[in-house]
Amino acid sequence: MDLSFSDEQSMLQQVARRIAQERIGPSAAHHDETGEYPLENIRLLGENGLMGIEVPAEYGGAGMDPVSSVLAIIEVAAADAAHATIMSVNNSLFCNAVLSHGSEAQKQLYVRAIAEGREIGAFALTESQSGSDATAMRCRAVRQEDGSYVINGQKSWITSGPVARYIVLFAVTDPALGARGISAFMVDTGRPGFGRGKTEPKLGVRASATCEIEFRDYVAQADELIGHEGQGFKIAMNLLDSGRIGIAAQAVGIARAAYEASLAYVRERKSFGAPIGSFQMIQAKIADMKCRLDAAQLLTLRAAWTKAQGRRFSTEAAVAKLSASEAAMWIAHQAVQIHGGMGYSKEMPLERYFRDAKITEIYEGTSEIQRMVIARNESGVR
Numbered sequence: 001m002d003l004s005f006s007d008e009q010s011m012l013q014q015v016a017r018r019i020a021q022e023r024i025g026p027s028a029a030h031h032d033e034t035g036e037y038p039l040e041n042i043r044l045l046g047e048n049g050l051m052g053i054e055v056p057a058e059y060g061g062a063g064m065d066p067v068s069s070v071l072a073i074i075e076v077a078a079a080d081a082a083h084a085t086i087m088s089v090n091n092s093l094f095c096n097a098v099l100s101h102g103s104e105a106q107k108q109l110y111v112r113a114i115a116e117g118r119e120i121g122a123f124a125l126t127e128s129q130s131g132s133d134a135t136a137m138r139c140r141a142v143r144q145e146d147g148s149y150v151i152n153g154q155k156s157w158i159t160s161g162p163v164a165r166y167i168v169l170f171a172v173t174d175p176a177l178g179a180r181g182i183s184a185f186m187v188d189t190g191r192p193g194f195g196r197g198k199t200e201p202k203l204g205v206r207a208s209a210t211c212e213i214e215f216r217d218y219v220a221q222a223d224e225l226i227g228h229e230g231q232g233f234k235i236a237m238n239l240l241d242s243g244r245i246g247i248a249a250q251a252v253g254i255a256r257a258a259y260e261a262s263l264a265y266v267r268e269r270k271s272f273g274a275p276i277g278s279f280q281m282i283q284a285k286i287a288d289m290k291c292r293l294d295a296a297q298l299l300t301l302r303a304a305w306t307k308a309q310g311r312r313f314s315t316e317a318a319v320a321k322l323s324a325s326e327a328a329m330w331i332a333h334q335a336v337q338i339h340g341g342m343g344y345s346k347e348m349p350l351e352r353y354f355r356d357a358k359i360t361e362i363y364e365g366t367s368e369i370q371r372m373v374i375a376r377n378e379s380g381v382r
Contacts, residue, residue, distance in 0.1 A: 003301075009068050015048050016072035020079035028080035031207035032352055035199065037163050038207050039120075042086055045076070046117010051090045055099065060112035066242075066304035070249040074297070077253025078260075081356035082207035084253060088246030089159050090114055094121030096242050097168045097184065101227040101235050110166050110186060122164035123243075124155040124187070124213060125236050132369050134170070134236060135179045139215065141171035143229075147222035149173070149185065151193070151215040157363070161211040162199050165189055169220075170232045182232035186224045193218030204355035241314050243364045244321035245307065248300040251324035251360040255296060258328075258335035258353040259289050265339055276338075285338060289331045296324035315377040322370035325360035332357040 005013070023041055031038050045051050053069045055061020062068070069091055077084035098111050113119040130136035139153025151171055158167070167187040174181035187194065197212035227235055266277030266286065276282050303316035332354040336343035343350040361367045376382055 005067070005071070008064065009071060012049070012053070012062065012064060012068050013071040013075060016050055016075035019044060019048060019050070020075045020083075024076060024083050025079035028082075029349065029352070031080065031082060035201075035206045035209065037160075037209045038080075038083055038086075039163065041083060042120065043117040045083070045087060046115065049115075050076070050087060051117045052095050052111065052115020053091055055095050055111055055115040059099070059107050059115060061095070061115040066245060066307045067301060070245065070252075070300055070304045073246055073249035074253040074256065077250040078257040079253075080207070081250055081254050081353075081359075082205040084250040085205045085208035085359075086120070086160055088243065088250055089123055090121050092243040092246035093123035093239050094166070094168055097123070097226060097235065097239055098186070100238070101184070101231070102186075103223070105223065106186060106226065114166065119165040120160050120163050122158050122160045122167040123239070124158050124161075124167050124169045126155060126157045128154070128156045128212075132366060134233065135182070137170065137172060137182065139169070139171040140175075141173050141183060141185060141220065143173065149220045149222075149225070151185070151187075151218040151220055154212055154214045156212050157200070157210055158213050159208050159210050159363075161213050162196055162209040167213070168226065170236055173229050173232075177230065179233040180230050182236075183229045184226040184232040184235050185220045186226060187215075187218070187220065191218065202359075204352070204357070204359050240364055241317045242307065244317040244370075245300065245303045245313075247360055247364050248296070248303065248317070248320040248324035251321075251328035251357065252293070252297045252300055254353055254357050254360070255289075255293050255324070255328040255331040258332045258350065258357075259293050261348075261350060261353075262286065262289065262335045262338045282338060285334050289334055292327040292331060296320075296327040299323050315374055318365070318370045318373040318377070321360075321365065322367055322374070325357075326367060328357040328360055 049062030052061030053064050057063040073084050098106050114121040127137050141149040141151045143149050169185045169187045173183040193216050195214040200210045269276045300320040303320040306313040306316045336350050336354050339350050342348050
């Protein structure tokens with residue numbers, strides 16, 4: 001594995017850093033406070049190729065690799081995790097779904113609009129009773145004589161659900177087949193039969209609006225089936241491997257922001273007549289934070305690099321997601337402690353980093369699920 005970056009990768013990283021520092025960072029507190037969806041910033045990311053980083057140029061994307069995605073998401077997440085959530089879903093889940101399994105017509109119609117930032121995409125797998133156990137979903141798609149499907153049911157915790165134009169939906173087409181009876185569809189939210197619930201009042205990543213969605217006799221045409229009938233569960237699991245790399249990158253960005261804020265603080269803050277960075281207890285925290293941050297970043301880059309080689313990367317993605325998310329939570333915790341009362345105050349972003357870090361241990365596979373994936377892949381015991 002080559003740890004150096006190409007000129008193109010470094011250039012994309014610099015573009016992401018500039019937008020993050022000039023546009024996203026200054027508005028982060030506002031979006032967190034209000035929960036307002038950052039549509040203008042997302043469109044700016046799209047205009048600069050950051051909403052379709054791995055999407056080929058012929059479909060409106062930047063035509064780059066998974067390592068480039070990681071570098072860009074880290075920069076955006078260091079400014080605001082909510083923006084990185086939206087960015088990761090569009091890149092890792094929505095665009096990958098259509099590029100990997102969609103028809104040529106689907107790629108032209110759906111991927112281009114999302115990659116260019118003109119529309120927002122979403123990914124609908126979770127239901128209120130089926131989180132980690134996706135096979136327990138109840139949303140049904142019943143095939144009609146003309147080849148279309150009538151869809152009924154609900155999905156929960158849909159990132160960008162309140163604003164998404166297109167959604168990759170997973171629904172049961174044959175209940176008797178279990179996991180092999182799940183299929184994937186493209187949903188246009190502008191059609192009759194689609195509805196949105198209230199925006200969830202979340203602990204963190206508040207600007208990445210999340211809601212429940214509902215289908216009441218929604219009709220999906222035959223050419224809106226993604227892949228073949230019965231392939232949905234396999235498609236979803238493959239996509240989540242890519243999604244976990246995106247969330248690992250998000251966690252690294254949050255951790256880096258908390259770590260860098262702590263470095264600045266321990267140099268400036270004085271106690272007992274000396275900078276607190278001279279105290280051994282603080283030095284131990286800084287050293288441990290640095291070790292965990294570097295390990296998380298390297299494991300995330302390894303997962304992206306493995307994917308770029310065209311090799312299986314399920315274990316590497318799970319290791320990266322588990323390590324980076326738990327590092328982000330631990331580093332954010334230590335950062336709040338280092339800042340003391342100021343870390344607990346909304347006047348500084350530390351408490352936001354702490355709140356935002358928590359979700360990285362939950363979505364796209366909890367830490368418990370990651371441990372199960374890793375153990376099963378390693379032992380071969382199911």
